[in-house]
Amino acid sequence: MAMDAAEIERLIKQGLPDAVVTIQDLRGDGDHYAAEVRSNAFKGKSRVQQHQLVYKALQGRMGGQLHALALQTAPLD
Amino acid sequence: MTDVNDQIKSELETNPVVLFMKGTPVFPQCGFSAAVVQVLTHLGVKFKGVNVLEDPSLREGIKRFSDWPTIPQLYVKGEFVGGCDIVREMFTSGELQTLLDDKGVVYTPAA
Numbered sequence: 001m002a003m004d005a006a007e008i009e010r011l012i013k014q015g016l017p018d019a020v021v022t023i024q025d026l027r028g029d030g031d032h033y034a035a036e037v038r039s040n041a042f043k044g045k046s047r048v049q050q051h052q053l054v055y056k057a058l059q060g061r062m063g064g065q066l067h068a069l070a071l072q073t074a075p076l077d
Numbered sequence: 078m079t080d081v082n083d084q085i086k087s088e089l090e091t092n093p094v095v096l097f098m099k100g101t102p103v104f105p106q107c108g109f110s111a112a113v114v115q116v117l118t119h120l121g122v123k124f125k126g127v128n129v130l131e132d133p134s135l136r137e138g139i140k141r142f143s144d145w146p147t148i149p150q151l152y153v154k155g156e157f158v159g160g161c162d163i164v165r166e167m168f169t170s171g172e173l174q175t176l177l178d179d180k181g182v183v184y185t186p187a188a
Binding site (some may be wrong): 046047048055072 | 144167
């Protein structure tokens, strides 16, 4: 029931090709991460919609395989 | 499946502020749920806490209802506001207070 940071980053970038992703492992248990994701796909979108884009990129792992991901999202420029 | 959606809709229609959470406001059973309870309590917002741990179909149904994969989930006047990160971010930036004001939710922040 865990994921590694590289896998999370790979999936996010696969879903959001222009994304700049920085990930922090909060507890070292592969289950609690914080991530900042910057992508122009977020432009004009509400916070909820921005986070939903990241969750879609994670293809259903959020809330299951990945228990906690504290998300910060913002456009690139 | 529809009865879960009906259950959710009736909660949202009868309560201006609803928090679908793990545990109860007095005994939250998850750090993220507790954090949102703390924000609402600090703002003096009256809210209905719905413990999804008591009903597995509700726990999954609410995620489908909002297309949001985690708990807690905060709703104001029937509108999904966000989970723990977003509520905290909005509280810090003051957007949550603005949203509550815009939606006509009366609350009395702690002094």
